[in-house]
Amino acid sequence: MTLAATSPVVHARAPGKINVFLAVGALQDDGYHDLATAYQAVSLYEDVRAYPADDFSVSFSGSVDTSGLEVDGSNLAIKAARLLARKTGYRGGVRLEIEKNVPIAGGMGGGSADAAASLIACDALWGTELGKDEMHTLAAKLGADVPFALAGGTAIGTGRGDQLSPALAQGNFHWVLAVAEFGMSTPAVYAELDRHRERHAADIRPAAVSPQVDARVLHALRAGDSALLAEALHNDLQAPALHLAPGLGQILELGEANGALAGIVSGSGPTLAFLAPDSDTALELQVALSASRLTAVRAHGPVHGARVIHS
Structure with missing residues (x-):
């Protein structure tokens, strides 16, 4: 994909994401669900710097609390580097320094962005020149959101979310993110969704095995119309996330009372994404949320996917 780096460090950057639409299919025999989602990459980034090394290591800094992150082989960035090394036959290692700005366990794909940026950075550092399709295949092995972190922009994800097709989006969409002081387990939220559907089986339509993205979402993105997109925002994981963390509902009401066109739980939560008209x-x-002692961050989208940053 790239030529070998001429400097002793490669700096790569990948964006966080917002699921502007997320439909979750019925629980399957293997314990998983098929998805239909519309991703938008937003201007909240993970920065990865890769240095030559004999083994594999990772360290963290940034605007979010990284003290609880694993730094051993279970870390997704390390997994990404090792997977690339095995695929290409590279025999060395890498020291990864990651500056995190995407909320941890916040439903915005921060770990996936780390993995995507690590793949790009190591490919450049090692001069392994992996092709785009092969890189996408490796990304899909690391997690459903990693291929989108590579691609960026706006895309439709199906299957487990990793089968991507680009979606046309005009203009800029303005977001304010309310970042919670706690994380949420994605498996726990999915499990709560299954329980929610069982509890309300008599009142709600059975989930489709293979859901689809609402056509209104695609139209709003193509038109670059924030008001239309606000009307079409949807997340099947919102109800279970609010059941597990009821306080999020009050924050959604606060945001919508202070100028947001609409608010939505991002992915499996607990980050809340508010769409603003301008x-x-x-x-x-952002000021109103901050005045209520919430951590609020502005971002816009769509933005590029993972890429090497040249100084």
């Missing part, structure tokens, strides 16, 4: 309203909303 940058001025986004700033006012």
Whole structure:
């Protein structure tokens, strides 16, 4: 994919994401669900710097608390580097330094962005020149959101979310993210969704085995119309996330009372994404949320996927 780096460090960057639409299919025999989602990459980034080394290591810094992150072989960035090394026959290692800005366990794909940026950085550092399709295949082995972190922009994800097709999006969408002080387990939220569907089986339509993205979402993205997109925002994981963390509902109400067109739980939560009509309203909303002692961050999308940053 790239030529070998001429400097002793390669800096790569990958974005977090918001699922502007997420439909979760019925529980399958293997314990998984098929998805239909519309991803948008937003301007909240993970920065990975890769240095030559004999073995594999990772360290963290950044604007979020990284003290609880694993730094051994279970870390997704280390897994990504080792997977690339095995695929290409590279015999050395890498020292990864990651500056995190995407909320941890926040439903925005921060770990997936780490993995995508690590793949790109190591490919450049080692000069392994892996092709785009092969890189995508490796990304899919690391997790459902990793291929999108590579691709960026706006895309439709099906299957487990890793079968991507680009989606046309015009203009800029302005977001304000309310970042929780706690994380949520994705498997726990999916398990709560299954229980929610069992509890309300008499009142709700059975989940489709293979869900589809609402056509209204695609139209709003193509038109670059924030108001239309706000009407079409949907996340099947929102109800179970709110059941597990009821306080999120009050924050959704607060955001919508202070200028947001709509708010939504991002992915499996607990980060809340508020869509604003313009940058001025986004700033006012950020101030209002901050005044309520919430951590609020502005971002826009769509943005590029993982890439090497040249100084």
